[in-house]
Amino acid sequence: MSGASVLYDAPGPKTKARNRLYSIVGAVAVVALIAFVIERLGAKGQFKPEMWNIFNYADVRNNLRDGVLTTLEVFAVAAVLSLALGVLLAVARLSDHKPVRWLATGFVELFRAIPLLITIYVLWVILLANRDALGLSGNGPQFWALVVGLTAYNGSVQAEVLRAGIVAVPRGQAEAAYALGMRKTQVMTTVLIPQAVRAMLPTIISQLVVTLKDTSLGYIITFEELLYTARQMSTNIIVNGSDTYVPVIIVTGVIYVAMCLALSGLATWIERRGRRTKTGVAPATAAPAGDPATAADTGKDPAATP
Amino acid sequence: MRMRKTATACAAVLALAATATACGGESGTAGDKPAGGDVYSGTYRPASGVKVDSPVLQKAQKAHQITIGVKADQPFLGFKDTSGKYTGFDIEIAKMVAADLGFSDKEIVFKTIDSNVRETTISKGQVDFYVGTYSINEERKKQVDFAGPYYTAGADLLVARDDKSITGPMSLRGKKVCSIVGSTPLQEIKKPKYGADTIELSKYSDCVKSLLDGQVAAVTTDDAILKGYAAQRKDKLRVVDKPFTKEPYGVGLKKGDKALQGAITDALEKHIKNGDYKKAYEGTLGKSGSPFTGDTAPELPLPRG
Amino acid sequence: MNVLLDHLPEFRDGFLGTLAITAASALLALVLGLLIAGFRVSPIPPLRAFGTAWVTVLRNTPLTLLFLVAFFVVPQILFPGTSPFVLATLALGFYTSSFVCEAVRSGISTVPIGQAEAARSLGMTFSQTLRMIVLPQATRTVLPPLSSIFIALTKNSAIAGAFSVTELFNVSKLLSDQGFAIGWIFLWIALAYLVITFAISGLFRVLERRMGVAR
Numbered sequence: 001m002s003g004a005s006v007l008y009d010a011p012g013p014k015t016k017a018r019n020r021l022y023s024i025v026g027a028v029a030v031v032a033l034i035a036f037v038i039e040r041l042g043a044k045g046q047f048k049p050e051m052w053n054i055f056n057y058a059d060v061r062n063n064l065r066d067g068v069l070t071t072l073e074v075f076a077v078a079a080v081l082s083l084a085l086g087v088l089l090a091v092a093r094l095s096d097h098k099p100v101r102w103l104a105t106g107f108v109e110l111f112r113a114i115p116l117l118i119t120i121y122v123l124w125v126i127l128l129a130n131r132d133a134l135g136l137s138g139n140g141p142q143f144w145a146l147v148v149g150l151t152a153y154n155g156s157v158q159a160e161v162l163r164a165g166i167v168a169v170p171r172g173q174a175e176a177a178y179a180l181g182m183r184k185t186q187v188m189t190t191v192l193i194p195q196a197v198r199a200m201l202p203t204i205i206s207q208l209v210v211t212l213k214d215t216s217l218g219y220i221i222t223f224e225e226l227l228y229t230a231r232q233m234s235t236n237i238i239v240n241g242s243d244t245y246v247p248v249i250i251v252t253g254v255i256y257v258a259m260c261l262a263l264s265g266l267a268t269w270i271e272r273r274g275r276r277t278k279t280g281v282a283p284a285t286a287a288p289a290g291d292p293a294t295a296a297d298t299g300k301d302p303a304a305t306p
Numbered sequence: 307m308r309m310r311k312t313a314t315a316c317a318a319v320l321a322l323a324a325t326a327t328a329c330g331g332e333s334g335t336a337g338d339k340p341a342g343g344d345v346y347s348g349t350y351r352p353a354s355g356v357k358v359d360s361p362v363l364q365k366a367q368k369a370h371q372i373t374i375g376v377k378a379d380q381p382f383l384g385f386k387d388t389s390g391k392y393t394g395f396d397i398e399i400a401k402m403v404a405a406d407l408g409f410s411d412k413e414i415v416f417k418t419i420d421s422n423v424r425e426t427t428i429s430k431g432q433v434d435f436y437v438g439t440y441s442i443n444e445e446r447k448k449q450v451d452f453a454g455p456y457y458t459a460g461a462d463l464l465v466a467r468d469d470k471s472i473t474g475p476m477s478l479r480g481k482k483v484c485s486i487v488g489s490t491p492l493q494e495i496k497k498p499k500y501g502a503d504t505i506e507l508s509k510y511s512d513c514v515k516s517l518l519d520g521q522v523a524a525v526t527t528d529d530a531i532l533k534g535y536a537a538q539r540k541d542k543l544r545v546v547d548k549p550f551t552k553e554p555y556g557v558g559l560k561k562g563d564k565a566l567q568g569a570i571t572d573a574l575e576k577h578i579k580n581g582d583y584k585k586a587y588e589g590t591l592g593k594s595g596s597p598f599t600g601d602t603a604p605e606l607p608l609p610r611g
Numbered sequence: 612m613n614v615l616l617d618h619l620p621e622f623r624d625g626f627l628g629t630l631a632i633t634a635a636s637a638l639l640a641l642v643l644g645l646l647i648a649g650f651r652v653s654p655i656p657p658l659r660a661f662g663t664a665w666v667t668v669l670r671n672t673p674l675t676l677l678f679l680v681a682f683f684v685v686p687q688i689l690f691p692g693t694s695p696f697v698l699a700t701l702a703l704g705f706y707t708s709s710f711v712c713e714a715v716r717s718g719i720s721t722v723p724i725g726q727a728e729a730a731r732s733l734g735m736t737f738s739q740t741l742r743m744i745v746l747p748q749a750t751r752t753v754l755p756p757l758s759s760i761f762i763a764l765t766k767n768s769a770i771a772g773a774f775s776v777t778e779l780f781n782v783s784k785l786l787s788d789q790g791f792a793i794g795w796i797f798l799w800i801a802l803a804y805l806v807i808t809f810a811i812s813g814l815f816r817v818l819e820r821r822m823g824v825a826r
Contacts, residue, residue: 011654019654019655022654022655023655023656023657026655026656026657026658026661027657029657030657030658030660030661036688037688040687040688041684041687041688044687046687110801113762113766113801113804113805113808114766114801114804115766115767115768115769115780115804116766117766117769117770117772117780118769118780118783118797118800118801118804121780121783121784122793122797125793126793209670209671213671213672213673213674214673215673216673216674216675216676217675217770219675220773227673227675227676231679245679245683245684246684246687249676249679249680249683249684252676253668253672253676253680256671256672256673256676257667257668257671257672260670260671260672261667261671264671
């Protein structure tokens with residue numbers, strides 16, 4: 001079933017009129033809901049110019065910028081490491097050696113089952129206790145606890161995604177490669193993984209969006225990323241005797257949504273490029289901006305998990 | 307195609323945000339000035355040639371940097387403004403102690419530590435010592451050591467200005483009271499004799515926000531903290547002013563570090579005697595509605611662990 | 612071992628708390644997700660736009676931020692005095708509903724075109740087609756992704772611990788702050804989560820088997 005339009009007939013004159021009525025009612029309802037929210041917040045003085053004037057101050061902007069940069073820094077390191085770990089685990093899970101396979105499976109299942117928040121918290125306590133031995137100082141333990149936690153969880157998920165991609169490559173490809181005299185490593189790195197990555201890119205990037213969002217869990221271990229900074233500012237900046245929670249939360253939310261959408265935009269773009277060539281494995285189905293992780297169409301490809 | 311536009315629009319927003327932040331903007335601190343004028347911030351002359359047999363301190367001295375855990379959301383006690391500057395009574399105490407341990411202002415790194423991770427960060431050494439409305443009690447002594455007390459507060463209630471129904475802890479039956487995870491007033495108010503309904507958040511500022519929104523009827527913690535919030539929002543909040551516990555504030559440090567404990571106690575005693583303490587108090591907490599009296603400063607000599 | 616035995620009541624409360632918040636928000640997410648999925652495939656443009664906006668915003672916002680909105684913004688919009696459990700359920704349910712919606716929508720698109728066409732040629736309306744023909748068939752393909760969404764929900768409920776909801780993560784932090792070895796606490800908490808997540812995947816496997824009619 002390709003489009004939703006199959007679900008209803010091309011409207012006749014009567015239906016058209018009725019749909020128009022529904023449209024108006026629907027639009028009114030949506031607008032009324034938004035208006036209600038805005039009106040209630042306005043009544044509490046949340047839209048007064050003074051409230052929003054705080055973003056004109058250099059300090060506030062610098063804090064926001066530093067928060068965004070810290071978030072992006074954690075994300076960049078965690079993204080690279082989790083992809084590397086994902087490849088490693090995926091290959092290990094397909095290994096011919098039983099112990100390797102078991103170890104990888106155990107790792108993946110363990111870290112996918114435990115809440116990331118707990119992983120990060122435990123890693124932090126462990127890193128803090130051993131910070132001298134590891135040569136970490138200042139923000140080091142927090143940073144690495146967050147990065148390693150994100151890597152362990154997202155790496156496990158990426159491994160499953162990649163494994164599904166590798167399994168989906170037609171068996172003839174690997175057989176042909178072996179027939180040409182390639183070794184196991186060569187087959188994996190030059191034939192299977194490139195095709196798997198291409199096929200699974202949309203899902204991989206949706207999981208990267210999850211990674212980006214999850215950097216906000218750093219608040220639990222006093223790591224000052226975007227959300228932590230925003231929280232601090234929202235209660236410490238007092239205007240007219242009330243907190244600036246609403247403006248700060250709205251601005252922070254917009255920044256996060258924009259960052260994530262930019263990343264999913266990348267997914268759409270890559271997918272469109274991938275579609276041009278018809279060889280090899282078909283890329284997983286559309287993961288356009290805002291609604292990625294629908295690669296689960298067949299029910300067997302793992303989708304990105306929130 | 308529509309998606310592409312969305313992505314482009316997002317990129318544009320991001321670029322705009324980046325340039326906007328790069329261009330600076332008004333300088334100065336956003337938001338209202340704290341009530342009662344600027345909060346006092348003193349400088350203390352660092353001692354030289356400090357020799358204390360404490361591994362934590364020796365490491366800090368070698369690095370020429372001492373990390374002190376503080377609060378960042380408590381006006382007049384430990385407060386961080388948007389420029390990143392910390393002010394308040396606890397901050398002054400921290401600076402006094404650091405000076406006597408041989409650290410200048412530039413060598414102090416303040417680290418915001420919320421109440422619920424205090425024990426973890428002190429015992430695991432993320433901070434060298436901790437000054438942030440930290441009540442000394444037996445439970446905590448199992449995990450950390452204290453120097454002091456340097457001030458005695460008491461648990462009190464913060465309520466809406468026009469709420470006349472709450473007169474003390476006994477009038478809280480069936481009402482929602484907010485406090486933070488792991489704080490001593492929370493343990494007290496949870497006792498069945500008060501019959502209060504508790505909400506536990508991770509920051510006092512979040513509790514104050516809940517009170518302002520009408521989510522809870524009262525916030526309970528030490529009067530010193532509450533008075534700061536009340537002073538910030540004079541027309542909305544008031545402190546009941548009937549303390550129902552005694553909360554002696556101490557400086558938290560790693561358990562078993564007797565040498566550092568002694569050195570910090572010495573520093574506190576010295577600054578209480580030489581008047582720095584009074585000056586700092588009057589410039590900070592004194593402005594939030596609790597003037598300096600004969601019983602403000604603790605009795606000397608301070609207890610030695 | 613001692614940590615578990617000495618603090619059995621705390622662990623039990625935490626376990627039940629996690630179960631309760633997971634069940635409540637799963638229900639909310641399921642209802643909302645179905646509704647919004649209906650919006651997204653409906654013939655009425657404003658509803659479609661609303662559905663798209665809903666999914667876009669909720670999917671791309673960190674859950675922690677949604678918790679902040681639920682606890683510190685929602686009380687200003689609705690009446691104050693809502694309990695933390697309800698607010699946490701709202702945050703978790705809304706967040707998860709966007710994922711449920713997408714799973715349902717992709718499930719709908721796996722139902723063969725002929726089915727909807729046949730329904731239409733019988734004169735069924737949009738809502739009849741969806742309710743009686745498409746959704747029951749979509750259920751089968753939706754189940755596996757739903758299972759992983761609810762497992763994720765279970766784990767995400769840990770965030771509620773920082774917002775006055777008693778659940779497992781809160782217990783682990785409480786005990787670790789009391790100085791117990793983090794290793795043991797971690798082990799027991801992890802085990803408790805594994806029990807819940809295995810129960811969910813088991814439940815869904817049973818459901819899949821019962822719904823698994825050959826097509």
